[in-house]
Amino acid sequence: MAQFLPLTVTDVRPTTREAVVVTLQPDDPEAFAFTQGQYLTFRQEIDGTEIRRSYSICCGVGEGLQVGIKRVEGGAFSSWANDNLKPGMRLEAMPPSGRFFVPLGDAPRHYLAFAGGSGITPVLSLIRTTLAAEPQSRFTLVYANRAAATVMFREELEDLKNRHMGRFRVIHVLEHDGQEVPLFSGRVDGEKVAALFGGLIEPEGVDVAFICGPEPMMLAISEALRAAGLSEDQIRFELFKSDQPGRLPQRVVAALAEGAKGAEAKVTLDGVTRTLTVEPGQTVLEAGLAASMEVPFSCRAGVCSTCRCRVLEGEVEMAANYALEDDEVAKGYVLSCQSHVISERVVVSYDE
Numbered sequence: 001m002a003q004f005l006p007l008t009v010t011d012v013r014p015t016t017r018e019a020v021v022v023t024l025q026p027d028d029p030e031a032f033a034f035t036q037g038q039y040l041t042f043r044q045e046i047d048g049t050e051i052r053r054s055y056s057i058c059c060g061v062g063e064g065l066q067v068g069i070k071r072v073e074g075g076a077f078s079s080w081a082n083d084n085l086k087p088g089m090r091l092e093a094m095p096p097s098g099r100f101f102v103p104l105g106d107a108p109r110h111y112l113a114f115a116g117g118s119g120i121t122p123v124l125s126l127i128r129t130t131l132a133a134e135p136q137s138r139f140t141l142v143y144a145n146r147a148a149a150t151v152m153f154r155e156e157l158e159d160l161k162n163r164h165m166g167r168f169r170v171i172h173v174l175e176h177d178g179q180e181v182p183l184f185s186g187r188v189d190g191e192k193v194a195a196l197f198g199g200l201i202e203p204e205g206v207d208v209a210f211i212c213g214p215e216p217m218m219l220a221i222s223e224a225l226r227a228a229g230l231s232e233d234q235i236r237f238e239l240f241k242s243d244q245p246g247r248l249p250q251r252v253v254a255a256l257a258e259g260a261k262g263a264e265a266k267v268t269l270d271g272v273t274r275t276l277t278v279e280p281g282q283t284v285l286e287a288g289l290a291a292s293m294e295v296p297f298s299c300r301a302g303v304c305s306t307c308r309c310r311v312l313e314g315e316v317e318m319a320a321n322y323a324l325e326d327d328e329v330a331k332g333y334v335l336s337c338q339s340h341v342i343s344e345r346v347v348v349s350y351d352e
């Protein structure tokens with residue numbers, strides 16, 4: 001399950017001065033079958049350190065395998081990828097993962113998406129797949145960028161508009177490059193969304209809204225969408241990073257103060273069950289790694305869901321959760337990188 005599989009880079013091309021689109025050919029294509037909006041987690045040794053990072057698939061289902069990587073100033077993996085990736089190079093990634101999608105159907109639907117900067121990557125996959133698979137559906141994209149020069153996939157979006165006349169609309173909002181219409185300038189925040197709903201977009205007709213971008217933008221937009229009448233399950237998020245570090249649950253803090261002894265954990269991975277000790281203050285993921293188990297992980301910040309497992313017995317509390325939906329939490333799924341054991345004993349499985 002925590003398996004990394006080999007892929008060959010077949011093409012690398014810039015989409016802006018600070019981002020590349022990487023085309024990949026997996027050795028085992030079946031293992032990399034994906035649903036629109038999912039991501040890949042790569043593993044790479046850079047300057048002697050193993051780095052794991054997730055990148056969303058930007059192509060549509062049935063269109064091969066591509067990811068878009070935007071350079072983060074001083075960022076380890078994104079800088080390495082932008083500077084070094086060349087056709088013929090070999091990479092390692094885990095099979096696709098993530099739940100940033102809704103099942104496709106036959107009914108005509110109006111989808112709305114808000115993307116900020118590199119947040120366009122999974123949204124592009126959603127747009128391409130949906131427009132191809134649901135011929136009666138429409139997609140409206142509100143795409144926020146700092147300036148015209150940083151707009152990723154500009155040509156692809158124009159092509160999609162031409163190919164799906166009347167079914168795909170893109171509204172560019174630029175923070176710095178002044179545009180003639182004030183609505184299209186500045187930041188995409190709650191006020192901007194309310195203004196868009198006042199004229200360009202009719203919120204009543206929206207079936208599902210997707211949001212992927214910086215955390216403050218996501219929070220402001222989701223609040224505006226709820227104020228416009230959309231329900232919780234009509235709004236889907238994907239977060240790339242969180243500005244807020246997780247906080248140790250109060251019950252863990254109290255237990256540590258009392259000199260907690262740790263807990264016993266039975267952990268199942270790939271059909272094998274091991275019994276380990278989760279030391280005081282340790283997460284379930286850290287305990288698994290300390291016991292040399294190949295437990296899956298990537299961001300270690302509660303943002304991706306690579307380390308998801310299910311609690312079958314006992315109780316854990318998460319310090320942060322930016323990835324799991326309420327219904328998954330209700331079924332006992334947790335992010336093991338954020339999970340502290342509250343009970344004396346816990347049984348968890350990565351195979352569920």
Ligand SMILES: Cc1cc2nc3c(=O)[nH]c(=O)nc-3n(C[C@H](O)[C@H](O)[C@H](O)COP(=O)(O)OP(=O)(O)OC[C@H]3O[C@@H](n4cnc5c(N)ncnc54)[C@H](O)[C@@H]3O)c2cc1C
Binds near residue numbers: 071073076299304
């Ligand atoms: C589910 C998921 C999907 C993702 N999909 C994509 C994608 O399609 N394309 C893409 O370009 N990125 C994507 N990311 C973000 C990506 O995984 C990395 O976090 C990002 O590329 C930075 O990694 P790095 O090693 O270059 O920087 P690091 O060495 O990790 O960080 C360097 C500095 O930059 C800050 N930083 C980290 N991430 C970001 C960020 N995203 N924006 C601004 N500052 C940041 C850190 O706080 C740190 O100060 C995704 C993340 C997740 C969790």
